[in-house]
Amino acid sequence: MHTPVLLKEVVELLEAGPDKKIIDTTFGEGGHSKALLAAGANVLAIDRDITQISNFKLQISKGSLILKQGNFRDIVAIAKAADFAPVDGILFDLGLSYEQLKTGGKGLSYKNMNEPLDMRLDDSCVTTAEQILRQYTEKNLAHMFMHNAEEILAAPLAKHILIQRVGQEQLTVGWLVGVVNSVAKSNPRPTLTRVFQALRVEVNNEFENLEQALKGALSLLGPKGKVAVISFHSLEDRIVKRFIREHGYIQIGKKPIFGDKGLRFERSAVLRVFHV
Incomplete structure (x- = not known):
């Protein structure tokens, strides 16, 4: 503990x-x-x-x-x-x-690269983080990153996600980390923290x-x-x-x-x- x-x-x-x-x-x-x-x-x-x-x-x-x-x-x-x-x-x-962060298996931490992007804390949540990343429009993704985490790179992140999600069989933690790293090149860690926060907040209301x-x-x-x-x-x-x-x-x-x-x-x- x-x-x-x-x-x-x-x-x-x-x-x-x-x-x-x-x-x-x-x-x-x-x-x-x-x-x-x-x-x-x-x-x-x-x-x-x-x-x-x-x-x-x-x-x-x-x-x-x-x-x-x-x-x-x-x-x-x-x-x-x-x-x-x-x-x-x-x-x-x-x-x-x-x-939850280390062994939960739900993609709550950006350090667990092979985990799926689920993020649901209980079964009452219908939509996973992966579904949000696949289904939201560019505008809705940008709004989520800004509203839930005040991420200043919300717009370019949303645009890049739309491009990178095409043809992807599964969106994992490692996939999302790669997307963020390609946008926030100089110092990705704070952006990673905010992106994962924004998604978790959205999934779990x-x-x-x-x-x-x-x-x-x-x-x-x-x-x-x-x-x-x-x-x-x-x-x-x-x-x-x-x-x-x-x-x-x-x-x-x-x-x-x-x-x-x-x-x-x-x-x-x-x-x-x-x-x-």
Whole structure:
């Protein structure tokens, strides 16, 4: 298991402790849930990816754990079905787990060259990343790269994809990496990161799901309940920041908490904690 992001800060700011009820909406490999349980909290943990839940094994000595497969946009229905409301805290960690990136086999990382471009986090997603790359028009591809990742090379990337996809039997990670490398020749790595982000967001409707989940989360909080959101790129953080502002919620601290720049897996993390 890789080290969960901003672990100490999450446990402290959500005030995890005995008899507290906390929802971990993005269970992953269980790192945050494990720490919340160790503090004595009762945890309802949710994850879209059924393999993340199936692979988890833990001897629980404190608190209690309920594991549910599902999309956090359905947080209200999931919590009520588990009789787990009101709650004292809700955590959203919007990053992918180490296992999903390294061994998931779905083309989520540009480093796994032989993997197919699937990117679906659960079976509710109908369209794969490969289908998007094959079916979208040049205009729609460019819009996706710009809207989902603010990629400045969106237009030339879209144009090149249309050319290169012709006659290709299968579009793999390696194929897409080659396309990006041919457009972003001098420094392809940042563009690769944004292209894969844009596709993953599109396949899984991530921005819409986050907005829906935040609305639902507030209806589950008890009188002193708090929501913690860890985001990994500016577009996610912008959604959270706007949600707090538009609904008049109170953020703990004038500025968010940033991840350790010296840690590769944490350097882009931003934590915002807020309450009614």
